[in-house]
Every structure is written in C-alpha cells, then in structure tokens.
Amino acid sequence: GENVEQHPSTLSVQEGDSAVIKCTYSDSASNYFPWYKQELGKGPQLIIDIRSNVGEKKDQRIAVTLNKTAKHFSLHITETQPEDSAVYFCAAPKLVFGAGTILRVKS
C-alpha cells in the first residue's frame, strides 16, 4: 500500500521565522497531495493541497511545493505566528496520513 514519511517530527521556530515540513511518498501514480492542520481537541483541517499538474501553490503565508521526480512534497509557512502552533499532517491519496509534525512557534 501507500507509504508516506514525514519529517521532522517536531519543529520549534521563533515567531516570524519560516517553517518547512517535508513528506516523501512511494506511489508514483499519486496525484493529490494535501496538508492538514490539527489543533488541540479538534479534527484535522485542510490548509492547502496540490495536484500533480503543478509544482507549487501558495495561499498567503502557506505554500506547498511538489517534486514528482523525487516523490516528495513540502509545506512552507512563512512569517510564523503563535496561532500556527499545531500538529501538521501530510496525506497520501490512499487516505494514509504521515506521522505528523508538532510545530511550536515561540513568541
């Protein structure tokens, strides 16, 4: 089945810095790459996604980049704010989630 590896497992940044989280997938037929944010006590919520026909997508301070040759996609958060602190998951098209990254933004 689909396998997705996510790194790092924890990430601490100063407010205003950038954060990058990377996921590597195994199925070369994958064509949809989402990122979810889970805050304490809540279900995961989609924050950005990308399809395989584009290499990058941006939404304000959040961007996702895709390298289909290397089979990895990354979440980029710029100008981090304390409210960005949460657990972030990538997901593979076969409904498998990465292990998660705990992001802490220190003010």
Place this chain on the structure above:
Amino acid sequence: DTEVTQTPKHLVMGMTNKKSLKCEQHMGHRAMYWYKQKAKKPPELMFVYSYEKLSINESVPSRFSPECPNSSLLNLHLHALQPEDSALYLCASSHGVSLAGAGTGELFFGEGSRLTVL
C-alpha cells in the same frame, strides 16, 4: 454548511457495554469515513463508505461495526471493546468518490468522539 457533527464528544464504556458513535454531514458528500487516532499518532483509516455502501474495511476487528443509514449519517457500533480501543474516533466526509471506492479531494473532519474503555 461545511460541518461534520459527531456525537457524543466523550464516551466512557465498560468492556461488556454496547454503544454507538454518530456522525452527520449535510454537504451532500457521497463518501464518509471512520478514522481512529491514538495520542500523538496520525489518524488511521478504519472504514470508507461511498454512496452508502461499505467500500473499504481496513481489517478492523468485528467488535467495531459501521453503518450508513443514509447519505448524511454514519454510525459506528461498539461492542465488547478492549481498553486498547480507547482513542479519538474521527468521522470525515468528502465530495468525490474514486473508481476504487475511496474518496478523493479534501476530507472534512468532525471534532471526534473521545472513547475510553474501562
């Protein structure tokens, strides 16, 4: 309305009890899911329903029994659970359904039902 509503939010049950978790969405989505999430772990897929039919069962023990009474409702019936089944149970829905029977595109999650088995 872009919500997935799960009840109850918290449930404590003994190993001999029978209980049910409920999930409802009114977005017209045709795929619905149950995920199990243990502390500090990612959600793990349990079941997928597409067009009210069970399309994926990830080898879940029979003490968990899903049911989809109609396109808006999804239940998870619980019986003879073990303490290791204690977890957050998340329901999700999606608009698209793939040929393989799984959803495609964004998953909309509820806030979960936190289950404790004593």
